[in-house]
Every structure is written in C-alpha cells, then in structure tokens.
Amino acid sequence: MNENLFASFAAPSMMGLPIVVLIVMFPSILFPTPNRLINNRLISIQQWLIQLTSKQMLAIHNQKGRTWALMLMSLILFIGSTNLLGLLPHSFTPTTQLSMNLGMAIPLWAGTVITGFRYKTKASLAHFLPQGTPLPLIPMLVVIETISLFIQPMALAVRLTANITAGHLLIHLIGGATLALINISATTAFITFIILILLTILEFAVALIQAYVFTLLVSLYLHDNT
Amino acid sequence: MLRRMVLSAAAAAAPCLRNAALLGPGALQATRIFHTGQPSLAPVPPLPEYGGKVRLGLIPEEFFQFLYPKTGVTGPYVLGTGLILYSLSKEIYVITAETFSAISTIGLLIYVVKKYGASIGEFADKLSEQKIAQLEEVKQASIQQIQDAIDTEKSQQALVQKRHYLFDVQRNNIAMALELTYRERLHRVYREVKNRLDYHISVQNMMRRKEQEHMINWVEKHVVQSISAQQEKETIAKCIADLKLLAKKAQSQPVL
Numbered sequence: 281m282n283e284n285l286f287a288s289f290a291a292p293s294m295m296g297l298p299i300v301v302l303i304v305m306f307p308s309i310l311f312p313t314p315n316r317l318i319n320n321r322l323i324s325i326q327q328w329l330i331q332l333t334s335k336q337m338l339a340i341h342n343q344k345g346r347t348w349a350l351m352l353m354s355l356i357l358f359i360g361s362t363n364l365l366g367l368l369p370h371s372f373t374p375t376t377q378l379s380m381n382l383g384m385a386i387p388l389w390a391g392t393v394i395t396g397f398r399y400k401t402k403a404s405l406a407h408f409l410p411q412g413t414p415l416p417l418i419p420m421l422v423v424i425e426t427i428s429l430f431i432q433p434m435a436l437a438v439r440l441t442a443n444i445t446a447g448h449l450l451i452h453l454i455g456g457a458t459l460a461l462i463n464i465s466a467t468t469a470f471i472t473f474i475i476l477i478l479l480t481i482l483e484f485a486v487a488l489i490q491a492y493v494f495t496l497l498v499s500l501y502l503h504d505n506t
Numbered sequence: 507m508l509r510r511m512v513l514s515a516a517a518a519a520a521p522c523l524r525n526a527a528l529l530g531p532g533a534l535q536a537t538r539i540f541h542t543g544q545p546s547l548a549p550v551p552p553l554p555e556y557g558g559k560v561r562l563g564l565i566p567e568e569f570f571q572f573l574y575p576k577t578g579v580t581g582p583y584v585l586g587t588g589l590i591l592y593s594l595s596k597e598i599y600v601i602t603a604e605t606f607s608a609i610s611t612i613g614l615l616i617y618v619v620k621k622y623g624a625s626i627g628e629f630a631d632k633l634s635e636q637k638i639a640q641l642e643e644v645k646q647a648s649i650q651q652i653q654d655a656i657d658t659e660k661s662q663q664a665l666v667q668k669r670h671y672l673f674d675v676q677r678n679n680i681a682m683a684l685e686l687t688y689r690e691r692l693h694r695v696y697r698e699v700k701n702r703l704d705y706h707i708s709v710q711n712m713m714r715r716k717e718q719e720h721m722i723n724w725v726e727k728h729v730v731q732s733i734s735a736q737q738e739k740e741t742i743a744k745c746i747a748d749l750k751l752l753a754k755k756a757q758s759q760p761v762l
Contacts, residue, residue: 316550318638321630328633369608455603455610473606480610 304374307361330357337499344399344506348499355384356495363444363487367480376445378437385436388498393429396505404505436497443490447483454479563619 314323334353338346359375366373374380396404408425409418454476461469559567565582573581593599 316553317641318634320553321627324630324633325626328630367611369604369611451607452603455606457603458606459601459603473610476606476610477614480607480614484614 300372300374303372304362304380307358307365310361311357337495340503341499342506344395345499345502348502351388352495352499352502355388355498356491359384359440359491359494360488363491364484366444366448367483367487373444373448375440376448378441381437381440382433385433385440385494389433389436389501392498392501392505395502400505407504432497432501436494440490440494443486447479447486451476451479451483563616 311326312323314327318324319327330353333356334349337352337356338349341348362373362375365371366375393404396407408422408429410421410425413421454472458469458472458476461472561567561570570582573585577584590599594601
C-alpha cells in the first residue's frame, strides 16, 4: 500500500529507458499549428484562448517586458496542459517532480532579476528597502528583503509541486477509501465517491489555477524588473 | 556504356525514372532535372467539414461495419463487454484506488462534453464566421469604394460632355459686351461731332444777331439824329392836344 501510494510519482521508465522525456513532450502535439485562415474547431478555440490570455497577461508590461510574451504564454500552456493531462487515470504528471519545477522556476526568476540588475541597477537595488521604513530598522529589513528575494524561485517551484502532488495524493487516497468502504458499507462508499467527484472538480480548477499563478508571478517579477 | 544506354532509355520512357537515373553513378551528367513534382504546399487541400462518425465517442463506425457481416449488430458490443469482463476476471486490469479516480474523472469529462459540447462547437464556428465576415466586409467595402469611384468618374465624364453650353453662354456674353462697347463708342463719336457742329451754328447765330443789333442801333441813331428840334416841338404839342381830346371823350362816355 505504501509503495503503491507513491508509485505513481516515480519517474516512468519502460525497460530501463526513461520515457519521461516523451511524456514531457507529449502536450505539445495537442496544440496544432494553425495552417490556414479558417481552421478546425480545436485550433480556433485554442487561438481564441491564447489571444484572451496573452492580452490580459501582457497588459501590465511595457515594451521591454513584452519581449517575454512567447515565454510566458508557452509557460502557462505547458503547465496547464501538463496538469490537466495528469488528471487522467494512470498518467504521469511531470510537474509533480520538484526537479522539473525548479528547472522552470530558477532560470525564469534569475532571468528577471538579472535583467533588472543590468538595465535598472539602482531601482533593482532599491527594491530591497520598502518605502518609509524607520532608520534603525533598515539593516534588518535589507536582510529580510534579500531572503525574500532568494526565496522566490523556491516558493514558485515548491508551490507548484506541492499543490499538484497533494491533489493527486488526495484523489488516490479517497479513491482507496471508497474501494475499502464498498465491502463495509455501500452508502458511506457512495458518500466518499461524491467527495471524490467534488475533489476532481477542484483538481481541474487547481490545475489551471496553478498554471496561471506560476505565470502570473513570473510576469510580476518581470514587471518589477523592466 | 550499355548501362548508360539503358538508363537513358528508361529516362525517356518514364519521368519518374529520370530522378532514378541521376542516382546511377557517373551516368547522364548533362540532364540534371530538379523539382519535377508538384510543389508540396500549395494549393492546400480542403479540410473535410465533419469528422468521421464514431460510436461511444471512441470507436469508429468502420469497425462496426467491418464486424457486421460476421456478427451482426450486437457483435462489437459483445466483443467489448467480453474483453472488459475477461480483463477484470483475470486481473489483467486490477481494481485499485485509481479505478475510482478514473471513474470520477472520466464521468465528469463525459458529463461536461455531453452538456456543453454542442455550444462550444457553435462558439468555435462563430469565431470562424466572424473572421470570414470581417474579411468579407473589407472586401465589400473595397468593392463599394471602387464602384463609387467609377460612378464619380462617369458623372464627371457626363459633365464634361455638357461643357459646351457653358462656353456658348460665355461666347454670347462676350459678343454682347463687344457690341455694347461698339455702340457706346459710336454714340460718343456722334455726340462729339454734333458738339462741333453746334458750336459753329451758334457762332453763326451770334454773328447774325450782333449784325442785326448793330444795324438797328445804327438806324435808330440816324433817325434820332434826323429828327430836328422844330419837328420835335410840333410833335410833342400835337401829342398833348390828342391826349386832351381823348380825355374829354373818355369823360363824356359812361363807365362800362
């Protein structure tokens, strides 16, 4: 039982070959390229969604920040599609692996910080000290702000990992509870099943929300630094 | 050499073999033919409007048609049920916690698709229609603009045809103005000449009048000179006597 609980989070390999690469690349084939003026329904809806999201997400940025448009849109599409695909039964979600989330968060965060330091050095350094702090508190506050800055990529990665992993784990556990309760008392099993359905709805929402939050925070860090 | 002959004969026979002929080492150096096929991208073949028919959302209709001659209508369903029961009973598919999450997830998805599928499809179609309508509008606006330009041009041309009326009127005006000026000048000439002639006439009249006056004065002077003093006294006495007579006559007659 213990082995089974976390088995779904192990990196999948078939006959010793790591097929996790294939799994990570899989969502990209679900977004076909629009080849024509008028496309099929799938592409039309995807185009409309991407237009909507990109307009809303890039509204706050200036010219320099908007060069990150492709990066941000790819990010939200990748995280969203990976999370949603992970809700299918017997599937592997790459975003449950902390390694991958760190691999996404650290370079993006570092990119924003380095951009800020390169082009607006004084303003970036000024972020370490909030406005209107009394004089004796300044050294402590600078230390705190530095810590908070370096926590940002960790928080991004761990937030995503923890949310998705917790969701998957809960679904697994409550499914197991339903399975165990069927033999004991059918009504309790039924109630548990209803809870499972509600949880699934939540997980769908969480999948999308986490993608959005990740991308939003990166864009926020970008906004601060451009 | 024989090989080259064979290859050239083959190249003459079929166009697709020409490309193969190029692969023959050292053969047909002179005839290098590239791009004998159609360009791969254009024209883009049209998309089918509706997808293939499926039953239960997963299994294409062709499978049912394929099994129909041998097993009839219920054949594929029995096959499916049998496979599922077999895998369950032999524990090829184990019922675990994952089964329930699968049931809930797939059930949710089926519910959402059944309920909102058609409206989402309509929404996608509406997006495409909007795009086409926008382009169509641009096209129609362009056509309308050009049509308006054509009409304006035609009306301008029609106006040009009628321009000669304007010129005739202007010509008439100028002719009248010329006529007017001519007559005015004529009248002035006449007046000037009359002036001169009047002057001469008045000079003549004045001369005659002066001569007359002079003559009358001369005659009067000589007559007065000729009257002697004696005659003057006699004439005056006679006049007084006549006057007295007249007075008496006037007194005697009654006043009327």
